[in-house]
Amino acid sequence: MLKVEDLVVHYGGIQAVRGISFEVPDKSIVTLIGSNGAGKSTTLRSITGLVKPTSGKILFQDEDIVGKSTESIVGMGITMTPEGRRIFPNLTVLENIKVGAYLRKDDLKKDIEWVYSLFPRLEERSWQMAGTLSGGEQQMLCVARALMSRPKLLMMDEPSLGLAPLVVADIFSIIRKINEAGVTILLVEQNANLALQTADTGYVIETGAITLTGPGKELLNNEAVKKAYLGT
Amino acid sequence: MNVLIPSMEQFVQGIANALSLGSLYSLVAIGYTMVYGILRLINFAHGEVFMMAMYFVFYVTTLFQAPWYIAFIAGIVGIALLGIVIERAAYKPLRNAPRISVLISAIGVSYLLQNLAVVCFSGIPKQFPSVPLFQDVIIVGGVHIQRMVIIVPIITAILVAALLYLVNHTKMGIAMRAASRDFDTSRLMGINVNRVISITFCIGSLLAAVGAIMWGLKYPKIEPYVGVMPGLKCFIAAVLGGIGSIGGAVIGAFLLGFIEIMLVLFLPGLSGYKDAFAFVLLIIILLVKPTGLLGDKAGVDKA
Numbered sequence: 001m002l003k004v005e006d007l008v009v010h011y012g013g014i015q016a017v018r019g020i021s022f023e024v025p026d027k028s029i030v031t032l033i034g035s036n037g038a039g040k041s042t043t044l045r046s047i048t049g050l051v052k053p054t055s056g057k058i059l060f061q062d063e064d065i066v067g068k069s070t071e072s073i074v075g076m077g078i079t080m081t082p083e084g085r086r087i088f089p090n091l092t093v094l095e096n097i098k099v100g101a102y103l104r105k106d107d108l109k110k111d112i113e114w115v116y117s118l119f120p121r122l123e124e125r126s127w128q129m130a131g132t133l134s135g136g137e138q139q140m141l142c143v144a145r146a147l148m149s150r151p152k153l154l155m156m157d158e159p160s161l162g163l164a165p166l167v168v169a170d171i172f173s174i175i176r177k178i179n180e181a182g183v184t185i186l187l188v189e190q191n192a193n194l195a196l197q198t199a200d201t202g203y204v205i206e207t208g209a210i211t212l213t214g215p216g217k218e219l220l221n222n223e224a225v226k227k228a229y230l231g232t
Numbered sequence: 233m234n235v236l237i238p239s240m241e242q243f244v245q246g247i248a249n250a251l252s253l254g255s256l257y258s259l260v261a262i263g264y265t266m267v268y269g270i271l272r273l274i275n276f277a278h279g280e281v282f283m284m285a286m287y288f289v290f291y292v293t294t295l296f297q298a299p300w301y302i303a304f305i306a307g308i309v310g311i312a313l314l315g316i317v318i319e320r321a322a323y324k325p326l327r328n329a330p331r332i333s334v335l336i337s338a339i340g341v342s343y344l345l346q347n348l349a350v351v352c353f354s355g356i357p358k359q360f361p362s363v364p365l366f367q368d369v370i371i372v373g374g375v376h377i378q379r380m381v382i383i384v385p386i387i388t389a390i391l392v393a394a395l396l397y398l399v400n401h402t403k404m405g406i407a408m409r410a411a412s413r414d415f416d417t418s419r420l421m422g423i424n425v426n427r428v429i430s431i432t433f434c435i436g437s438l439l440a441a442v443g444a445i446m447w448g449l450k451y452p453k454i455e456p457y458v459g460v461m462p463g464l465k466c467f468i469a470a471v472l473g474g475i476g477s478i479g480g481a482v483i484g485a486f487l488l489g490f491i492e493i494m495l496v497l498f499l500p501g502l503s504g505y506k507d508a509f510a511f512v513l514l515i516i517i518l519l520v521k522p523t524g525l526l527g528d529k530a531g532v533d534k535a
């Protein structure tokens with residue numbers, strides 16, 4: 001579904017991504033793991049068109065999307081939950097959910113019911129200002145908002161960041177549920193353990209280049225990965 | 233300095249005038265507050281947009297012998313477009329520049345328009361077309377007032393209600409509020425942020441044009457610097473109410489209108505200082521409550 005080839009991105013004066021290639025097959029969960037500053041977020045931001053790559057190709061359903069505007073990329077069926085959640089604090093929970101479907105002109109009722117069934121807590125708070133939600137609830141809202149565009153590919157940037165372990169487990173079980181509903185997922189994580197358990201395929205990024213790849217379960221048992229990212 | 237106790241008629245007349253002046257101020261103040269809300273920019277060219285609206289109506293009336301309503305509509309549409317053009321030409325290229333650059337660009341546009349007006353229209357004052365429908369004096373309960381003193385607040389109320397509906401209950405309004413917090417995340421929602429900004433300038437300029445037309449009917453002298461003082465005062469009104477908040481701009485504008493009119497009414501000896509008084513008020517707000525009455529705290533934090 002998504003194929004990144006030799007992507008090079010300069011960001012803030014440095015070469016943040018140095019020619020990485022990876023592939024996200026249809027209906028799979030793929031994860032990019034790596035430490036802070038490895039270039040994971042920059043990669044996602046290039047795919048959404050928020051950052052312009054220096055060179056390389058990004059093929060989505062065999063169409064090169066480099067150079068397209070973020071709005072048109074979102075319109076093609078790619079969406080992203082940004083790092084740090086970035087919900088709109090000055091909109092209500094329901095308005096945040098609706099703004100996720102900004103490009104759609106059809107009826108949203110069924111989708112709203114669906115995201116409320118995934119996150120019942122959001123329904124209870126639908127009239128609250130989103131800025132008043134707890135961190136975990138904001139992450140749920142962030143995912144719900146992304147789902148409202150009916151994405152084919154959902155990219156998630158550090159969904160576990162700053163959340164309590166129980167909430168993280170919740171979020172990951174929801175990620176599996178979303179995937180079962182037919183959404184392809186590209187997950188960027190520092191929490192390598194959970195990410196690799198969840199993902200079909202994993203890629204390890206270090207200083208802007210891919211150093212290791214393999215099925216999630218295999219990487220979990222890889223000595224180098226264990227040492228660097230799992231702390232065992 | 234003597235305190236004058238006005239008669240009942242004078243007082244009622246003063247209230248009516250204050251409502252009308254407050255309405256005029258709100259129409260212009262909303263433009264400042266909306267642009268600030270989305271770009272965190274004090275659009276110093278807003279007063280000149282106001283001035284251009286008066287000239288536009290004047291020339292449509294005199295050159296094409298157009299009836300007043302055609303001239304007014306043409307003026308409003310023309311100035312809404314001018315607002316979009318200013319944004320595209322002077323602010324959009326600086327979207328990723330430091331905010332101070334955009335501010336200086338705004339000051340530049342302001343001087344450019346003033347001087348353009350001197351060159352193109354000359355410094356000799358022009359007379360805004362008169363429209364008896366608005367300017368005739370009527371007697372309501374023994375009080376003599378111009379008809380527009382009643383019409384202006386009604387038009388303002390309708391426009392403000394429509395604007396609040398747009399911002400609070402439509403998709404475009406949600407997009408505007410979203411973009412006012414976070415451009416990148418708004419783009420991820422599929423919002424075309426540049427379009428939202430254009431629409432914001434369009435609405436702000438449109439309201440300023442309506443305000444300018446009403447202003448012209450009340451004070452018919454047009455010259456290249458006619459927008460400076462109303463522009464600054466409406467900026468003060470927006471800060472007073474809490475810049476970034478539309479409700480705040482309206483409240484600030486009415487407060488300023490009332491304070492000015494009441495100052496003239498009760499302390500006629502000080503009426504020459506009424507403009508200075510507005511600036512004193514600005515200094516006091518900035519010292520005491522910089523976020524204004526309905527201040528948008530997050531917006532000010534970012535500033």
